[in-house]
Amino acid sequence: MTQTHNQPCAIAQALNIFGDNWTWLIIREAFYGVSRFSEFQRNIGIAKNLLSNRLSTLVEQGIFEKKNVGENGTRYSYHLTPKGAALRTPLFAILLWGNEYISGDGNEAVLLTERNTGRQLTTMSLVSESGEPIEPNDVRAIAGPGANQEILDKFENARNLKKQK
Amino acid sequence: MTQTHNQPCAIAQALNIFGDNWTWLIIREAFYGVSRFSEFQRNIGIAKNLLSNRLSTLVEQGIFEKKNVGENGTRYSYHLTPKGAALRTPLFAILLWGNEYISGDGNEAVLLTERNTGRQLTTMSLVSESGEPIEPNDVRAIAGPGANQEILDKFENARNLKKQK
DNA sequence: TTTTTTTGGTTTAATAATGAAACCAATATA
DNA sequence: TATATTGGTTTCATTATTAAACCAAAAAAA
Known part of the structure; x- marks a missing residue:
């Protein structure tokens, strides 16, 4: 690299x-x-x-x-x-994205299925602690404990931009 | 590239x-x-x-x-x-993986939270059509309609390996 | 037991990508 | 009108990639 x-x-x-x-x-x-x-x-x-x-x-x-x-x-x-x-999750996320937006429906080289039912799995989602899927719009990225000034500024800035709208 | x-x-x-x-x-x-x-x-x-x-x-x-x-x-x-x-999903998957296995708990620079509750989101999962999270062990990768011989062989082979066990 | 093949690399040399800096024309800003 | 910013392109030195040749240890075949 x-x-x-x-x-x-x-x-x-x-x-x-x-x-x-x-x-x-x-x-x-x-x-x-x-x-x-x-x-x-x-x-x-x-x-x-x-x-x-x-x-x-x-x-x-x-x-x-x-x-x-x-x-x-x-x-x-x-x-x-x-x-x-644990890289299974990002790997599958990339696969699903590629299947949908590059291969396209009916052209996927590899599919993910549910073992018991054999049904195809096409979506992935953040899940709450109680096990419920969370919609993308309900997710917010915030600065964490390991943030540096740059990241703090960035999210501060993002908040201000939203306020203005 | x-x-x-x-x-x-x-x-x-x-x-x-x-x-x-x-x-x-x-x-x-x-x-x-x-x-x-x-x-x-x-x-x-x-x-x-x-x-x-x-x-x-x-x-x-x-x-x-x-x-x-x-x-x-x-x-x-x-x-x-x-x-x-739509790349939001793989991006978040990479972020969560990095938070857990590189940054480590308490050192994350960026966190994902649920907008309403403010609760931290740390897991992502495949979800069934009916909206239920699927455990990694219940997921199977199979050759899709766009597979070439190499992929067909690979999954055939994977099946045989499992049979032997 | 000897020979051949496979494994898991390293080395080398040509080609391609990257990084940093200089340069530039069009437009905004002061 | 003068200066700064934007969104690049060009150039050149450095680094990474590729393909091929090479190699020692071990396994498999004869």
Whole structure:
């Protein structure tokens, strides 16, 4: 990666990990059950040195766990940690968006379904503590405890803009 | 972008648009109400030539709409289209993941809250047609109508692996 | 047991992308 | 009328990516 973001915003931080052309595909393959270097490489067509780099940083970041398999040799497996498995949500969100706005209805390469009923799942939503879906319009982003001055200003500013309207 | 993915999977397709260090930050700023070139540039610290490139492709992709503002001059605004606004879901999913696994509880720079109650929102979920949240374990990815042989094989293979267990 | 193949990389060299700075024309603002 | 701002483009040095060659250890095949 060519420049690292040092904003405290979690999006910027996440981009330091995922802000490239390959990492999400590696994660995707992991969800499909891929765990070996050569399998990742074949399935996504990434150059070996890049895959090597990416996997190292993903291991560093605690997203993959690297294990020795096969006695005490040079064979390894890469598995998602809980932190990595939690990427299921953003990954699915991207998939659903792409299905709707890029592939289009009837052209989706991969669908999400409910296991029991087999029904297709097409929407994702924030849910309240009591388990109710929240409409996008009912969601507000606010500065959190880790905000810096820039973020505080930004939300202050956003509030003022709304007031004026 | 250095290589475009030509897999039919929506994740790969989406990476052709978002698979870089900056694009999600541009989208983020748009959600915060930013619409002008110079504002994007200041807020995220991106080089002007890169911002120019990125905005062009986002306009091409139908994610931003570019409008003339200020009589008939060289002043423009960039606003999210419905396709762009729908990126709210993946963006929030990434934010929540980052808040939980990078920032950590009590260090979040930006929080999502329910507008009426002010309560913090920390989880996102697939919802069924009837509006009920679906547990991750109850979700299954399957090949869709737009799948190619590679994807068909992959899911066939995943099914066989499960059978063996 | 020997040979061949697979695995999981590293190294190298060419090409492409990025980043920072300089530049610029049209328009707003003072 | 003079100055500043906007929304870029151009240039050039630095960094990242790609493809290919190479390699040692281990596994599989002969």
